[in-house]
Amino acid sequence: MQSASIELKLTxxxxxxxxxxxxxxxxxxxxxxxxxxxxxxxxxxAMANIALDLIGQxxxxxxxxGTLEGAGHDxxxxxxxxxxxxxxxLTLVELPRGDFAAGVLRNTMVATWLKLLWQRxxxxxxxxxxxxxxxxxxxxxxYHQQHSADWxxxxxxxxxxxxxxxxxxxxxxxxxxxxxxxxxxxxxxxAQQGLGPLWSSLEAPWRAEMQDVxxxxxxxxxxxxxxxxxxxxxRHSEHMGFILADMQxxxxxxxxxxx
Amino acid sequence: MSAVPAESERxxxxxxxxxxxxxxxxxxxxxxxxxxxxxxxxxxDTLEVVLTPTYSGCPATEAIERDVLGAIxxxxxxxxxxxxxxxxxxxxxxxxxxxRRKLLDYGIAPPGAVAPAQDAVxxxxxxxxxxxxxxxxxxxxxxxxxxxxxxxxxxxxxxxxCREPFEHFKPI
Numbered sequence: 163m164q165s166a167s168i169e170l171k172l173t174x175x176x177x178x179x180x181x182x183x184x185x186x187x188x189x190x191x192x193x194x195x196x197x198x199x200x201x202x203x204x205x206x207x208a209m210a211n212i213a214l215d216l217i218g219q220x221x222x223x224x225x226x227x228g229t230l231e232g233a234g235h236d237x238x239x240x241x242x243x244x245x246x247x248x249x250x251x252l253t254l255v256e257l258p259r260g261d262f263a264a265g266v267l268r269n270t271m272v273a274t275w276l277k278l279l280w281q282r283x284x285x286x287x288x289x290x291x292x293x294x295x296x297x298x299x300x301x302x303x304x305y306h307q308q309h310s311a312d313w314x315x316x317x318x319x320x321x322x323x324x325x326x327x328x329x330x331x332x333x334x335x336x337x338x339x340x341x342x343x344x345x346x347x348x349x350x351x352x353a354q355q356g357l358g359p360l361w362s363s364l365e366a367p368w369r370a371e372m373q374d375v376x377x378x379x380x381x382x383x384x385x386x387x388x389x390x391x392x393x394x395x396x397r398h399s400e401h402m403g404f405i406l407a408d409m410q411x412x413x414x415x416x417x418x419x420x421x
Numbered sequence: 422m423s424a425v426p427a428e429s430e431r432x433x434x435x436x437x438x439x440x441x442x443x444x445x446x447x448x449x450x451x452x453x454x455x456x457x458x459x460x461x462x463x464x465x466d467t468l469e470v471v472l473t474p475t476y477s478g479c480p481a482t483e484a485i486e487r488d489v490l491g492a493i494x495x496x497x498x499x500x501x502x503x504x505x506x507x508x509x510x511x512x513x514x515x516x517x518x519x520x521r522r523k524l525l526d527y528g529i530a531p532p533g534a535v536a537p538a539q540d541a542v543x544x545x546x547x548x549x550x551x552x553x554x555x556x557x558x559x560x561x562x563x564x565x566x567x568x569x570x571x572x573x574x575x576x577x578x579x580x581x582x583c584r585e586p587f588e589h590f591k592p593i
Contacts, residue, residue: 204567204577211569218478222507294508298477301510301593309568 166414168235168243174351176231177250178358179292180240181348181394182279183223184251187241189272190216191409195259205262208309212269215302222295229291242413246402253391254338256402263317263327267335269310274371275342277303278364288356311375318379328381337389342368346395429463431498435470436461438496445484446572447590449527452485456515459506468493468501473511476573513574513592524590530556530578532592553589555580565589 170176193216196209224237255272259265280303283296317324343365353360376383391399412419439461440453452458452472460471470489474482486503493501513532516524521531530553552561560582567577575588 204569207567207571208569211573214478214480214573215476216478218476222477290508294510295477298474298507298510302477305568305591305593 166243166417167245167248168233168239170235170244170248171231171233172248173230174348175355175357176227177348178352179223179227179230181250181252182276183220183227183240184249185255185272186216186223186276187220188249188251188405189255189268190214190220191405192255192257192259193265193269196265201262205313209265212306212309215299215306219295219299219302222299226289226291226295238413242410246398246406247396249398249402249406250394250396252338252341253393253399254335254341256393256399256405257335257338258401260331260334261327262313263324264331264335266310266313266317267328267331269306270314270375271335271339271372273303273307273310274375275364275368277307278367278371279359279361282359282364286356287358292357314375314381315379318376318381328379332381332384336384337387338391339368340386341391341394344390431468432461432463434496435468435493435498435501438492438498439470439489442485442488442492445481445488447524447527447529447574449529450516450520450523452489454517454520454523456511456517456520457485458489466500468498469504470501471504471506473506473509475511479573481572513590516590525556528556528587529575530554530587530589532590535592553578555583555585556587557585558583563587 190213193209193213196206196213198206200206200209220241221237224240228235228237228240252272254268257268260268277300280296280300283292284300285293287293287296314328318328319325343362345360345362349360349362352358372383393399393402436453436458439458440451442452444450444452444455444457447455455475457472457475458470459473460469462469462471470493472482472485472489482505486505489503490499490501493499512535514535516531524531533553553563553565554561555563555578558580560580562581563578564581565576566579566586570577570588574590574593576591577586578589579586
């Protein structure tokens, strides 16, 4: 039987862009789950607004990745018609939404990483479209980072219960950070072409900024572990299939459906 | 870019028409007031309108494109096409003085000048937004209720003098 999925013509450049675009896309989808569930109306709105910015960033990157791929795939086909192994987001963003402490910690980790990445892309990418997308997204990521970091501090340095939850969130999520910084062939090729930085170069500034946040929150980063996640190479956690089923249902049931 | 000078009668009339096209989410101001319309170029056969979107995920972008094309067609200035230009990125500094006055009259505190980015360190302690004046009573005794608002471009504030809540157009 013919598959409804599209086949990617993957190059290092498209993989590099899809890693960033898919990270925005999947986190945007996850944050949408907060709608109606955040502990306060203001934070409900915040989660949805951050999600909206991320989806917008994903649209721009997927569109551009599709153009570079040259197989005629648009943003919708790339968002909805790939198989699981062809998504290259960080594993961190596909994990279930967890409680609010986990939500704001993940947002801080990802926004800090994206901010640093957008900065480098906006300043140094040889690809004018990537520079333009990054310059806009940088302003948004900065706001997301500040808002989320404020909450990490408030909860970490808060009540016994909020502290317990932040500690638990750190214990659960911190081990997914190394995936943001390990370097491979796609990364090296992209850096060589001048498309974007080696992700390993983001590690020192990321750790420094996160350390400032954790210190203000009186929290301590867990010790490094041997655990490695690998979503950016298409090897996902068991949670990925479920979120894709949610996302893709409509396009699989009604191919080409629009409104 | 333009084959025919941009100052053609048709392009000038298009600018006038666009002054009357409201932003779908903040209808008090026009798309020109917000600085979204960057260029109108008369290519002879088609009129090209260059727009720069405000936020990456702004859901109004497609509605604005449609409204702009509709208004140009209705004025008999078509056919027209819209081109989206991302760079340079839109900033609230592009909102006109007229646009700022309209926002204020509408009850939305206009954005201040965009401050240079603080990138080096996350200022988690003692961060305070610049005082935002209440659009109703002009008091500077205001506080932020919510970092995000009903649209991507706004935050929610409250005046502690007149006790009224109001929206603030975030400087970006």
